[in-house]
Amino acid sequence: MAQLVKDVMTTGVRTLPPDASLVEAARLMRDEDIGDVMVADDGRLLGVLTDRDIAVRSVAMGHDPYIMPVRSVCTPEVLTIRPDEEASKAVWLMRMHMVRRLAVVEDGRPLGVVTLGDLARARDPGSVLAGISAGPPNSGA
Secondary structure (H helix, E strand, O other): OOOEHHHHOEEOOOEEOOOOEHHHHHHHHHHHOOOEEEEEEOOEEEEEEEHHHHHHHOHHHOOOOOOOEHHHOOEOOOOEEOOOOEHHHHHHHHHHHOOOEEEEEEOOEEEEEEEHHHHHHHHOOOOHHHHHHHOOOOOOO
16 A cells, blocks of 8 residues: 555644734744744635745845745745655655745645655655654754
């Protein structure tokens, strides 16, 4: 039986409204020990914001993270996949588009994310990436 995205994805996606500040996003990422948040309005996915987006698209440009809204920095064209799709399709999409994560959505609503680490743990648990991904989170200290 084929492995499905819902079996390997990370659930409990965190979302912020498009007008939330980058500071709010960064604090959420720190507190939840995550590297990305979904930007959603009325439950509909509008974009994805990563910690790298904050650093490269905002802080490095000299923007004030207290007033800069996440919608100004997030990636609006998000690659998505449904939870009932085969995990092999996620691998293919990541390879074709050279991305590290896909938003898992159903009816336009974010349910989770599937990352390279999720796929490595599921498909090749002995790999270096799986080992790193399964390890404890960074403490930020």
